[in-house]
Amino acid sequence: xxxxxxxxxxxxxxxxxxxxxxxxxxxxxxxxxxxxxxxxxxxxxxxxxxxxxxxxxxxxxxxxxxxxxxxxxxxxxxxxxxxxxxxxxxxxxxxxxxxxxxxxxxxxxxxxxx
Amino acid sequence: xxxxxxxxxxxxxxxxxxxxxxxxxxxxxxxxxxxxxxxxxxxxxxxxxxxxxxxxxxxxxxxxxxxxxxxxxxxxxxxxxxxxxxxxxxxxxxxxxxxxxxxxxxxxxxxxxx
Numbered sequence: 001x002x003x004x005x006x007x008x009x010x011x012x013x014x015x016x017x018x019x020x021x022x023x024x025x026x027x028x029x030x031x032x033x034x035x036x037x038x039x040x041x042x043x044x045x046x047x048x049x050x051x052x053x054x055x056x057x058x059x060x061x062x063x064x065x066x067x068x069x070x071x072x073x074x075x076x077x078x079x080x081x082x083x084x085x086x087x088x089x090x091x092x093x094x095x096x097x098x099x100x101x102x103x104x105x106x107x108x109x110x111x112x113x114x
Numbered sequence: 115x116x117x118x119x120x121x122x123x124x125x126x127x128x129x130x131x132x133x134x135x136x137x138x139x140x141x142x143x144x145x146x147x148x149x150x151x152x153x154x155x156x157x158x159x160x161x162x163x164x165x166x167x168x169x170x171x172x173x174x175x176x177x178x179x180x181x182x183x184x185x186x187x188x189x190x191x192x193x194x195x196x197x198x199x200x201x202x203x204x205x206x207x208x209x210x211x212x213x214x215x216x217x218x219x220x221x222x223x224x225x226x227x228x
Binding site: 004006031033035040041042043044045048050055056091093095097099100102103104105106107108110 | 118146148150155156157158159160163165166204206210213214215216217218219220221
């Protein structure tokens with residue numbers, strides 16, 4: 001397994017456009033997480049899935065954000081009508097549901113809204 | 115409220131000197147504790163983790179951390195720093211029964227002087 005993969009690595013978009021990011025977790029992991037990291041800050045939790053069910057969403061996840069994990073494998077995070085404040089690194093992580101196991105992070109998608 | 119505090123935003127040490135990065139947390143349950151490292155523009159790499167048991171844990175690259183329940187701390191240490199250790203370091207807490215989502219500190223940027 002090659003670990004958690006995110007695509008694209010970088011995205012530049014104009015304000016008001018929609019963007020979609022993809023995350024492929026480690027294959028045997030059934031939990032998948034999305035985090036957002038702005039410059040100079042630690043990652044902040046956005047949402048997580050267990051299999052295909054979205055079990056928790058942070059208040060940071062505004063109505064313009066939607067995440068899916070349709071078959072319990074890869075996940076997508078879509079941002080509609082992007083704003084400059086959406087510029088950040090979007091990190092995906094996956095983990096097992098077995099206790100005492102850690103999450104593994106992808107390389108992230110760097111979004112710049114101009 | 116659940117939170118993680120890393121009091122030092124930026125630390126500079128000389129190569130070969132010892133290092134200690136501080137982390138304090140506030141968390142209702144007995145947490146899982148982690149230290150991650152991040153190079154510029156990259157994802158997060160796990161340095162070490164604490165789930166239970168021995169409060170002194172060893173990680174990769176010669177790092178260790180000690181969990182002190184009475185002080186709600188999980189400080190990271192390294193006896194001799196190498197130039198390649200320059201990076202951003204994040205402390206994080208979570209719990210398996212909270213979905214495994216992580217709460218991160220703001221990070222400590224480590225610079226290494228030759």
